[in-house]
Amino acid sequence: MEDDYRQWGTKEGGGFNEPTLTYKQNPAMETYLALRRAHPDAEIEISASRGLDALFRMEPELQKHGFDPADIAAILDADPEAISKVALQCMEKLIAAKELAARGETHLIGRGKAVPLALVDWIIMVALDGMSWTGQLEIQRDLIVLIQNRLGGIQGKYYRNSELHERKQNALFIAGQMLARGEKTGIRHLARLLGVEASSVSRWFEKGEFERESQRYASWFDDNGSLKPLLHRK
Structure with missing residues (x-):
């Protein structure tokens, strides 16, 4: 069985x-x-958006916000061009709403100036359902970017933590190399080299961390600023 x-x-x-x-x-x-x-080896078909029946119910809402129901029908068949087209439309509408909000406009959805986020999420679900239903599980990058945005994108906590860690390492690498060559370094000088504000670099480190870690990284380099063999690093 x-x-x-x-x-x-x-x-x-x-x-x-x-x-x-x-x-x-x-x-x-x-x-x-x-x-x-x-059933670890079972093929479980997971589409849950109820196909064309749901599309017929959603047609007025889709048209109200500038989506062509025919494109959504094509998405149900996992048409890659339709998926990309609608994903880009969603991005354009989300960006436009963000710009209006930044200018101080309010009640955007009620005034018909922004697409409801719930509708964007429904469109994403329809696209994923279509891919499951048809077995065409190669996802379009346009859809990936849209999903990333709805999941928080680069503003997410763990993504930001990873980015901060990388920035700190780059800063310490440069500072350590400079110290090993006998050059003076500091937050302000390093910020100029990195092309960022000194206040930004300061926020990357706890009190005393930059000085302490810069010295540790300096031990990785010889007097010429070249990396020592791995076994000789502290």
């Missing part, structure tokens, strides 16, 4: 396999996790 589940969400004789039917009856994360643990 498990071999049947490995087919494209179907069972012998037609129709969805049992894991797929169970998920579609209750498309929750808990349901999927239990099914996946119980």
